[in-house]
Amino acid sequence: MANSVMTTPAATAAPANPYTTAQRQFDQAASLLELDPGMRAVLRQVRREFTVNFPVRMDDGTIRVFTGYRVQHNLTRGPAKGGIRYHPQVSLDEVKALSMWMTWKCAVTNLPYGGAKGGVICDPSQLSQQELENMTRRFASEISLLIGPESDIPAPDVNTNQQTMAWIMDTISMEKGYSVPATVTGKPLSIGGSEGRPAATGRGVKVVTLEACRRLGWDPSECSVAIQGFGNVGSVSAELLHAEGFKVVAVSDVFGGIYNRDGLDVPALLQHQAQHGRVGGFPGAREELSNAALLELPVTILVPAALENQFSLENAARIQAKLVVEAANGPTTPEADDIFHQRGVVVVPDILANAGGVTVSYFEWVQDLQSFFWEEKEINARLTRIMERAYQQVDDLAKEHRTTLRMGAYCLAVKRVADATAVRGIYP
Numbered sequence: 212m213a214n215s216v217m218t219t220p221a222a223t224a225a226p227a228n229p230y231t232t233a234q235r236q237f238d239q240a241a242s243l244l245e246l247d248p249g250m251r252a253v254l255r256q257v258r259r260e261f262t263v264n265f266p267v268r269m270d271d272g273t274i275r276v277f278t279g280y281r282v283q284h285n286l287t288r289g290p291a292k293g294g295i296r297y298h299p300q301v302s303l304d305e306v307k308a309l310s311m312w313m314t315w316k317c318a319v320t321n322l323p324y325g326g327a328k329g330g331v332i333c334d335p336s337q338l339s340q341q342e343l344e345n346m347t348r349r350f351a352s353e354i355s356l357l358i359g360p361e362s363d364i365p366a367p368d369v370n371t372n373q374q375t376m377a378w379i380m381d382t383i384s385m386e387k388g389y390s391v392p393a394t395v396t397g398k399p400l401s402i403g404g405s406e407g408r409p410a411a412t413g414r415g416v417k418v419v420t421l422e423a424c425r426r427l428g429w430d431p432s433e434c435s436v437a438i439q440g441f442g443n444v445g446s447v448s449a450e451l452l453h454a455e456g457f458k459v460v461a462v463s464d465v466f467g468g469i470y471n472r473d474g475l476d477v478p479a480l481l482q483h484q485a486q487h488g489r490v491g492g493f494p495g496a497r498e499e500l501s502n503a504a505l506l507e508l509p510v511t512i513l514v515p516a517a518l519e520n521q522f523s524l525e526n527a528a529r530i531q532a533k534l535v536v537e538a539a540n541g542p543t544t545p546e547a548d549d550i551f552h553q554r555g556v557v558v559v560p561d562i563l564a565n566a567g568g569v570t571v572s573y574f575e576w577v578q579d580l581q582s583f584f585w586e587e588k589e590i591n592a593r594l595t596r597i598m599e600r601a602y603q604q605v606d607d608l609a610k611e612h613r614t615t616l617r618m619g620a621y622c623l624a625v626k627r628v629a630d631a632t633a634v635r636g637i638y639p
């Protein structure tokens with residue numbers, strides 16, 4: 212095995228502003244739909260942006276002030292929904308973009324939600340478990356002005372998980388004086404979580420990848436796959452695609468990637484990652500490579516499952532995959548999108564490809580509100596139906612407008628939100 216692990220992310224040039232990307236995508240769809248200027252102006256901005264600076268007591272007794280955000284892009288079709296991210300590069304514009312993408316994602320799948328997102332600027336790997344808990348609880352308390360089962364329901368995202376959601380649920384419940392499980396989704400089963408939620412985003416990625424392959428006439432056993440990011444979404448996607456017969460040849464995490472052109476033993480890799488906390492050093496790999504190199508491998512399918520801005524003007528022409536399934540949010544800049552379109556690379560867009568997570572979050576919220584819980588088989592079957600229906604509707608619109616799947620998805624979503632906005636009218 213080569214020992215050249217690199218830690219540089221794929222994008223080396225100044226990264227695109229994700230909010231500019233989100234607005235450019237919206238503008239393109241608004242033009243296709245011939246949306247009137249007033250509606251355009253309403254939908255291309257976020258409705259509320261909330262910044263909090265809050266103190267946290269660290270293990271050594273000192274006080275540190277963290278900055279966090281909760282942004283609601285749109286509430287027209289129901290309560291806002293969207294994850295909470297912990298990352299050193301979190302910014303208000305990133306959270307605004309992610310909240311807008313949540314609105315479209317919920318509309319593509321026809322869930323009765325608007326879009327929101329949250330984030331805290333921090334490096335969780337540098338915090339102890341106690342510090343993480345203190346920070347999470349205080350952040351939850353700060354944003355309790357906005358969140359709740361009827362108004363805005365957070366969920367896990369990058370570097371947050373079931374434990375984070377349990378702390379948020381407990382904090383809000385303590386402030387109320389009674390348990391409010393429907394405040395967040397992605398919770399542990401023992402406090403009102405749903406069967407199938409941890410794997411839901413990856414399961415949705417599998418469903419849309421199979422749909423794309425079926426439409427392209429491809430046999431999974433003849434498709435090689437590279438996956439960037441091996442967290443919740445990337446690792447489950449790898450596991451489920453491997454189980455469907457796809458040849459997963461490369462995966463990566465923040466430390467770098469591994470490659471074996473004959474295919475990786477994904478179950479063994481999952482064990483290795485659980486033991487070592489990284490994919491690097493896996494004995495079944497032939498080569499180690501950087502995240503940037505992983506994206507340019509000669510594979511059939513690429514699944515970005517890490518962060519934004521991985522495909523840009525800088526590398527889009529060198530991407531060899533024929534199909535990109537956007538498990539991550541915002542991995543492709545508009546310039547890269549144009550290059551992919553010109554080169555015939557099919558892109559299953561984020562607002563469709565990773566909608567499995569919010570779909571099962573919706574099921575969790577419904578179960579919590581009813582205090583009536585479903586079996587995993589039923590959840591997975593309903594998830595598959597929703598994802599397949601959404602794919603069909605997106606594909607139909609893409610064909611009707613002679614455009615990409617991304618614009619098909621945007622046309623479906625933006626029209627649903629615009630129609631709801633028009634029928635509700637302008638208050639007062």
Ligand code: NAD
Binds near residue numbers: 219441517518539
């Ligand atoms: P996670 O924290 O569980 O995993 C993130 C993975 O990306 C880790 O393996 C990490 O090492 C890797 N990573 C981080 N920075 C990287 C970099 N610069 N280069 C390469 N790899 C890097 O997060 P997740 O929940 O799996 O989310 C991944 C993506 O999927 C995000 O874009 C998120 O918004 C999106 N998403 C998540 C969900 C969900 O249910 N968790 C739902 C929809 C979309």
